[in-house]
Amino acid sequence: MAEVVEILVPGGKATAGPPIGPALGPLGINVKAVVDEINKKTSSFNGMQVPVRIEVDDKKNFTISVGIPPTTALIKKEANIEKGSAEPNTKAVGNLSLATCVKIAKMKLDDVLSYDLKHAVKEVIGTCMSVGVTVDGKKPRQVQAEIDAGTHDKAFVQ
Numbered sequence: 001m002a003e004v005v006e007i008l009v010p011g012g013k014a015t016a017g018p019p020i021g022p023a024l025g026p027l028g029i030n031v032k033a034v035v036d037e038i039n040k041k042t043s044s045f046n047g048m049q050v051p052v053r054i055e056v057d058d059k060k061n062f063t064i065s066v067g068i069p070p071t072t073a074l075i076k077k078e079a080n081i082e083k084g085s086a087e088p089n090t091k092a093v094g095n096l097s098l099a100t101c102v103k104i105a106k107m108k109l110d111d112v113l114s115y116d117l118k119h120a121v122k123e124v125i126g127t128c129m130s131v132g133v134t135v136d137g138k139k140p141r142q143v144q145a146e147i148d149a150g151t152h153d154k155a156f157v158q
Contacts, residue, residue: 003027005054011045011069014038014052027056034062041066048073068111071127074104085132094133098143101125101135102155118156122147 005023014020016031020038024031034054041064042050051067068074076084079094098121105112105120114120122144129140136143146152 002058003056005056007052007054008049009038009042009052011048011050012039012043013046014042024054024056027060029056029060029062034064037062037064038066045069045073048077068107071104071108071112071124072131074107075124075128075131075133078104079131079133081131081133084130088130088132092132092134094131095137096128096133096135098136098152098155101128116156118147118153121156 005020005027007019007023009020014035016035020035021031024034038052038054042052048069050069053065053067055063055065072084075096076082076094078100079096081094083093085091085093101121101124102117105117105124108124109117109120112120112123114123125135125140125144125147128135134140143152
């Protein structure tokens with residue numbers, strides 16, 4: 001029976017310390033080999049927290065599955081900001097294009113509650129609102145209303 005360990009690690013910068021070392025040590029596998037593999041697979045998400053799933057079988061073989069970082073982390077990376085606004089409804093700290101929101105929604109499509117791209121984009125824009133990021137220089141609610149009105153339907157053609 002396989003043991004499963006699920007953790008959040010900094011992209012490309014995992015170490016053998018907590019939370020990985022203590023979780024894998026008792027399983028008797030080479031923690032350095034696991035850390036090296038995780039860093040290789042998460043290097044494109046540098047600076048973001050990345051969900052990682054490690055499965056260890058009876059023969060001490062491991063498989064690593066890397067998830068997609070949280071939507072807020074993707075938004076902050078794309079907007080090139082360190083952290084969200086302290087007053088997200090009044091003070092914007094960044095701006096994204098609608099095309100970038102579509103790109104993030106496509107990455108997260110399997111993880112969001114929406115059934116289609118249009119509604120997934122609306123979820124991403126809702127997260128932009130919480131972080132204090134505008135979309136095409138407009139307040140996120142305004143862009144969501146435009147999406148509902150069909151103004152941006154061309155952006156959702158896959």
